[in-house]
Amino acid sequence: MNQTITSKDLYGFKDIRDFELLFKSHYQNLCSYAYLFLKDPDISEDTVQDVFYKLWKNRDAVSIKTSVKSYLFRAVRNGCMNVIEHMKVRDGYRENIEGGYNGEKQETIDHAIVSELELKIRETIDRLPAERKKIFMMSRYEGLKYREIADELGISVKTVENQMYQALGFLRENLKEYLPLILWLIFIKMGK
Amino acid sequence: MKNGKNDIDRRKLVLYLLDEISTEGRREVELWLAASGENRKEYELLSKTWKETGKLGFFPKEIDTDKTWDSFSSRLDENAAKRNITPEKNPYQRTVRFLYAAAAVTFLTWISITMVRLIQNDTFKKMETLASNELVIMDTLTDGSIVRLNENSSLTFAKNFRVSERKVKLQGEAFFEVMPDTAKPFIVEAELGSVRVLGTSFQVKGFRETDMEVYVEEGIVEMSAEKDGDMISLVLVSGEKGIVKYPDGELVKEGVITPDELFWANRKLIFRETRLSLVFELLRKHYKAEIDVENEEINKCLLTATFDNEEIDQILEVIGASFELDVEKGENKFTIKGRGCSNE
Secondary structure (H helix, E strand, O other), X not given: OOOOOOOOOOOOOOOHHHHHHHHHHHHHHHHHHHHHHHOOHHHHHHHHHHHHHHXXXXXXXXXXXXXXXXXHHHHHHHHHHHHHHHHHHHOOOOOOOOOOOOOOOOOOOOOOOOOHXXXXXXXXXXXXXXXXXXXXXXXXXXXXXXXXXXXXXXXOHHHHHHHHHHHHHHHHHHHOOOOOOHHHHHHHHHOO | OOOOOOOOOHHHHHHHHOOOOOHHHHHHHHHHHHHOHHHHHHHHHHHHHHHHHOOOOOOOOOOOHHHHHHHHHHHHHHHHOOOOOOOOOXXXXXXXXXXHHHHHHHHHHHHHHHHHHHHHHHHHHOEEEEEOOOOOEEEEOOOOOEEEEOOOOEEEEEOOOOOOOEEEEEEEEXXXXXXOOXXXXXXXXXXXXXXXXXXXXXXXXXXXXXXXXXXXXXXXXXXXXXXXXXXXXXXXXXXXXXEEOOOOOOEEEEOOOOOOOOHHHHOEEXXXXXXXXXXXXXXXXXXXXXXXXXXXXXXXXXXXXXXXXXXHHHHHHHHHHHHOOEEEEEOOEEEEEOOXXXXX
């Protein structure tokens, strides 16, 4: 979706210092977000930097109607979709590109900074069908309402509702052994 | 009533969790949640799933944002640096200037990095306090939640409290309208216990050395308190009230709600089969009006009604119409006439 554009609405990064703050406060999360789609840390970082680069270059021409944060997330998602498209073409429409780019490159994971639960979560999200995964991520990480997702993807709200129900059910079933259940215990206690 | 053990469309739980649900559906889910611990357990698993999947922290390698910015911003400079460069007179001057410029850049970078660090450290520590003295005050917190503080109360919270969980500390009495955000529960701590919410409106009373009271106007909250070293919790839904007894920490649910519980916060009066004698007493108190009742039988009528920020004339008019009473208005004085409710 295209953004309409006027520079004065641009949430106050008048100078590079504001922009620096914006960059520093969102960079990490945006990279993680991109990584969920692309599964390659370097391409993910490039994609995110590209979004920031374009935003800065076009700062006089871009206006953000939503929050800067949702703008960035959306831009990164679109960037990822482009990368995936590109990869598909490059790899000659290889079949195994369900839900993200699966390059030959074996991903290396530093277990010191990624926990077991995080790995499991990512793995489970990856197992969602591509469209469902995208909808889930838009809802979960971009904080979009059902209506906004429906409008952006050109589908009905009911479809979004259904996909989200399926997605959460799937995630719950696959993650339930890993989730910490402190409240659960409290509830049992109060049963008496 | 549809609040049996498994008697709910599971889709509604997801809608509820994501705050996409209708008012009607919300009520249904809350009743279902209140019906059994089994149900709450199921919902809790769903909301935990949602919460845990929401952490966007994972990335397979460490990112040094400061360094990344430094190299990234040089890309921006190359692009933006098409400034007018005045031709230099001689190479020596140029070098000196260059050194000055280099020094300035280093200094600036150093300052900006230090500043960012300082700011970050500071916000962690910085607590903000909202305090009312003689007056009720209202404020909007950074997450959009609205708080009304009754007289002589105070509320303390971290300045950056939207970042992780939304935790506030209360002394006194407050009414909250919480912005829904299931990923970041809103937690109110008082001396005797705490309340955990998912987006709702409720009030907490926690003055020193008195019982702590929680009244839920809308939504669902979980109230916890420690008793003899154990954490005890209680789930409260719309219209319910929980109390932690002072000083032993016993947690109980109270059935009877005082009709003017929320009057100070939103001028709301909630009557549930309340005798008119009490209704009039409260009206006299809050509206500083004189109300005369001609016939003792009138006081026996039982009123069920909610008045939301209404004027006293309107309230009395409604009461009059409900029980076939005449309301006469004099100089700052109302006289209520009629047969009343003798036989019930």
